[in-house]
Amino acid sequence: MTDMTDTSRPGRAFAxxxxxxxxxxxxxxxxxxxxxxxxxxxxLWELLIRFGVxxxxxxxxxxxxxxxxxALASSGELATHVAATxxxxxxxxxxxxxxxxxxGAVAGATPxxxxxxxxxxxxxxxxxxxxxxxxxxxxxxxxxASKIALIAVGVFFPVYLGxxxxxxxxxxxxxxxxxxxxxxxxETVRRILLPAVLPSWIxxxxxxxxLGFMFVVAAEFxxxxxxxxxxxxxxxxxxxxxxILAAIIVFALLGKLCDAxxxxxxxxxxxxxxxxAASL
Amino acid sequence: xxxxxxxxxxxANGAHALEAIDLSLQPGAITAIVGGxxxxxxxxxxxxxxLDQASEGTIRMGRDLIREPHPDIGIIFQEPRLLPWLTVxxxxxxxxxxxxxxxxxxxxxxxxxxxxxxxxxxRWPRELSGGQQQRVAIAxxxxxxxxxxxxxxxxxxxxxxxxxxxxxxxxALWSARKPTILMVTHDVDEAVLLADRIIVMKPNPGRIxxxxxxxxxxxxxxxxSGFERAQREVIAALDRTMRGGEAAPVEAVGxxx
Ligand SMILES: Nc1ncnc2c1ncn2[C@@H]1O[C@H](COP(=O)(O)OP(=O)(O)O)[C@@H](O)[C@H]1O
Ligand SMILES: [Mg+2]
Numbered sequence: 001m002t003d004m005t006d007t008s009r010p011g012r013a014f015a016x017x018x019x020x021x022x023x024x025x026x027x028x029x030x031x032x033x034x035x036x037x038x039x040x041x042x043x044l045w046e047l048l049i050r051f052g053v054x055x056x057x058x059x060x061x062x063x064x065x066x067x068x069x070x071a072l073a074s075s076g077e078l079a080t081h082v083a084a085t086x087x088x089x090x091x092x093x094x095x096x097x098x099x100x101x102x103x104g105a106v107a108g109a110t111p112x113x114x115x116x117x118x119x120x121x122x123x124x125x126x127x128x129x130x131x132x133x134x135x136x137x138x139x140x141x142x143x144x145a146s147k148i149a150l151i152a153v154g155v156f157f158p159v160y161l162g163x164x165x166x167x168x169x170x171x172x173x174x175x176x177x178x179x180x181x182x183x184x185x186x187e188t189v190r191r192i193l194l195p196a197v198l199p200s201w202i203x204x205x206x207x208x209x210x211l212g213f214m215f216v217v218a219a220e221f222x223x224x225x226x227x228x229x230x231x232x233x234x235x236x237x238x239x240x241x242x243x244i245l246a247a248i249i250v251f252a253l254l255g256k257l258c259d260a261x262x263x264x265x266x267x268x269x270x271x272x273x274x275x276x277a278a279s280l
Numbered sequence: 281x282x283x284x285x286x287x288x289x290x291x292a293n294g295a296h297a298l299e300a301i302d303l304s305l306q307p308g309a310i311t312a313i314v315g316g317x318x319x320x321x322x323x324x325x326x327x328x329x330x331l332d333q334a335s336e337g338t339i340r341m342g343r344d345l346i347r348e349p350h351p352d353i354g355i356i357f358q359e360p361r362l363l364p365w366l367t368v369x370x371x372x373x374x375x376x377x378x379x380x381x382x383x384x385x386x387x388x389x390x391x392x393x394x395x396x397x398x399x400x401x402x403r404w405p406r407e408l409s410g411g412q413q414q415r416v417a418i419a420x421x422x423x424x425x426x427x428x429x430x431x432x433x434x435x436x437x438x439x440x441x442x443x444x445x446x447x448x449x450x451x452a453l454w455s456a457r458k459p460t461i462l463m464v465t466h467d468v469d470e471a472v473l474l475a476d477r478i479i480v481m482k483p484n485p486g487r488i489x490x491x492x493x494x495x496x497x498x499x500x501x502x503x504x505s506g507f508e509r510a511q512r513e514v515i516a517a518l519d520r521t522m523r524g525g526e527a528a529p530v531e532a533v534g535x536x537x
Binding site: 173174176177179180181182183187191192195196198271272273 | 329331348349351354355357359361363364365366374375377404405406
């Protein structure tokens with residue numbers, strides 16, 4: 001509490017109040033604050049094992065996990081696995097996002113095509129995507145094509161829904177501004193539709209990307225000789241929990257990094273937005 | 281100039297918004313439309329702006345028949361309707377597409393200075409107050425020097441002080457450019473301050489009840505006797521539209537003030 005006893009000088013208590021927020025925000029950068037909880041957990045975990053409270057056979061200490069990551073990295077293995085996973089996510093995401101954007105735009109902009117396509121797509125969306133796996137393997141084989149198809153399906157739906165919803169919710173009043181200034185169809189799309197839809201599109205791409213990472217694991221479970229998902233399966237079969245946890249951590253970092261890249265790429269185009277949080 | 285002949289509008293839902301409107305606007309004059317809500321004022325403006333189609337009758341701008349938005353007719357709505365992804369300067373420049381960039385920049389800078397927003401060119405719309413946003417909307421509509429400007433209750437969402445400031449700025453822009461102005465307002469004071477002619481409308485279906493000439497010299501003085509007389513005349517005419525014996529629904533006559 002601020003010291004309220006000194007009332008001899010008016011304005012003193014007020015000055016104290018005004019200073020307080022500054023004191024709270026200056027010494028605690030957000031990043032460090034966000035890292036405090038996981039860091040504390042890691043230290044506690046490490047100590048419990050060091051002092052023999054738990055054996056750590058199935059829950060290897062952080063030091064061992066990071067050593068495993070280090071070993072995988074220095075042998076070049078990690079790079080191979082990361083590259084394989086990223087290539088699958090990247091390709092599947094590109095295909096799924098492009099198809100979702102196109103279908104969403106078409107369905108959003110033309111009522112006829114919406115009535116034609118949307119019920120079918122909604123029905124397909126209700127199928128848990130993993131259920132496609134056996135079919136994709138039959139159709140596309142056990143190798144890359146079936147994996148990428150699965151990821152693309154996962155990415156498709158949130159992007160489709162996001163783009164269609166965004167187009168449908170464009171304000172009629174905003175479109176009227178375009179009419180008053182006699183924009184052509186192409187100009188209306190470029191100068192009003194696209195900017196109006198952009199924020200929702202980015203949001204839908206982000207959820208699509210998240211699903212892409214989810215589905216790459218499933219895809220790599222169904223038989224892969226490289227990739228982070230392969231590391232998970234391999235760790236389980238050989239009884240190496242440190243490898244499993246190492247792969248999980250790399251997954252987390254990779255996912256966060258890709259998301260940050262997406263947000264960073266979109267940021268210059270969204271500065272006009274009046275969002276509560278500065279970050280998307 | 282702008283001339284309207286036997287204009288009627290019935291909406292698809294059966295609402296008979298306008299019936300046989302005849303109206304002709306003098307070039308460079310300011311005309312105000314007053315009337316209870318639901319008597320077709322917005323419908324009339326939207327038809328003139330080419331945003332909706334008339335059921336019967338014609339609107340002409342010079343020799344052009346109006347069926348869609350016309351380059352010589354600008355409109356300002358009750359809300360500023362700025363594009364949030366464009367800066368203030370780009371919003372104003374939106375009305376000048378197709379012109380060379382240099383000319384556009386010069387015209388935008390010029391009109392922003394005229395409405396006292398010279399320092400705001402690089403701001404986003406969200407960074408402006410409601411009154412400032414509406415000023416940008418006025419600049420956007422006027423920057424290309426349209427021959428006619430339509431305003432649909434443009435200041436009704438603003439507080440009185442802001443509104444009075446905007447009256448003066450609109451008058452300044454008008455005397456510099458002399459567009460023909462047709463504005464809807466529910467504020468009798470505003471109508472008498474700005475307009476050369478005040479059209480009183482009545483509902484069910486929307487028609488012109490009375491036309492009141494308001495030939496006071498400018499700048500106008502609210503305290504002058506002519507001002508008060510004109511105000512009383514408009515209020516009396518409005519009262520008559522409401523006691524006109526028509527079976528107007530309560531909603532339609534409620535609260536023009
Ligand atoms: N888009 C529309 N569709 C159907 N009826 C409408 C529409 N716009 C206005 N109306 C009807 O037309 C009449 C006139 O409305 P409007 O022109 O908005 O009046 P005002 O602007 O004078 O309040 C009202 O009865 C209203 O309900
Ligand atoms: Mg109206």
